[in-house]
Amino acid sequence: MARGLFLTFEGIDGCGKTTQLALLSERLREAGHDVLETVEPGGTDAGRAIRGILLDPRHHALSARTELLLYFASRAQNVTEVISPALQRGATVLCDRFTDSTIVYQGAGRGLDEATILELHRIACGSIFPDLTILLDVDAETSLARARSRNRETGSEETRMDDEDGAFFARVREGYLRLAxxxxxxxxxxxxxxxxxxxxxxxxxxxxxxx
Ligand SMILES: Nc1ncnc2c1ncn2[C@@H]1O[C@H](COP(=O)(O)OP(=O)(O)OP(=O)(O)O)[C@@H](O)[C@H]1O
Ligand SMILES: [Mg+2]
Structure with missing residues (x-):
């Protein structure tokens, strides 16, 4: 059987990745596709525990390297346990963020170089790379407003946001557009x-x- 397609969603916080992934999944299922949805960081039990560490404000002093390794630890488990087996059986895999997020955020935010990130990708994920990546592009102000209103509605603490976020999001957006x-x-x-x-x-x- 042919290997399934691996599609990822990328873009700054609040641009609409999770919303659009769910809609695409529904549409693909209606068209008869075997669809698997997953998310990074997260996607497995271990990955969700790792996500908890990354998002916990008590760990805001994590070093850039520790953070990088945790992202890839989550991704390695997701690839082994979920993504690879699904692609093998021919499923279409939709993943909410993947290595492009690390390249852009850890690059723009933490100044880590891309060669190091790609080397870790090879160690963590082997040859698994998206066939198609949808970059949802929106200005930082709109995205920040969407993320804030969602967090208000859901009472979510998931995204840590403060006053510097506008400028940071704008940098991340530029990083994504350069990659694209x-x-x-x-x-x-x-x-x-x-x-x-x-x-x-x-x-x-x-x-x-x-x-
Ligand atoms: N095109 C749109 N127009 C207006 N609101 C939108 C649009 N797309 C998504 N939203 C709303 O904006 C909020 C953020 O969307 P969503 O959670 O899908 O973004 P995200 O990219 O997954 O964010 P994060 O990076 O924080 O996970 C949600 O409340 C969602 O309902
Ligand atoms: Mg989301």
Whole structure:
């Protein structure tokens, strides 16, 4: 059986990744695809425990290297336990964030170089790399407003946000766009400013060309 397709969603916090991943999953299932949804960090029991460490404000002093290794520890387990077996059985795998997030956030935020990150990717994930990446692109202000309103609604503490976030998000957004410019075939930039259903249609058009 042919290996399934591996699709990832990327973009700054609050751009709409989780929303669009769920809609795409529904649409692919309706079209008869075997779909597996997962998330990074997270995706496995161990991965969720690691995610807990990364997001816990008590650990805000984690060193950049510790943080990097934890992201890849979660990803290694997800690849071994979930992503690889699903691709083997021919499923379409949708992953909410993957190594591009590490390249852009740890690069822009922590100044870690990309070669180191890619080397760790090889150790953690082997040859597993997305066939298609949807980069949901939106300005930092809109994204921050969406993330804040979601956190208010859900009472979530998941995303740590403060006053510096506008500038940080803008840097991360630029990092993503640079990555997309380098890999235009794999990374498809989708305008995420419009209403949810319009964005979903644009995502679908990118994905439909492949599935
Ligand atoms: N196109 C859109 N227009 C308006 N609101 C949106 C749109 N897409 C998502 N939202 C809302 O914005 C909030 C953030 O969306 P979502 O949680 O999907 O973003 P995310 O990229 O997964 O964020 P994070 O990086 O924090 O996980 C949610 O409340 C969601 O309902
Ligand atoms: Mg999300």
């Amino acid at each position: 410019a380098r890999e235009p075939k794999r990374i498809r930039v989708v305008d995420a400013r419009g209403p949810v259903d319009v964005v979903a249609q644009n995502v679908w058009e990118e994905v439909n060309a492949l599935v």
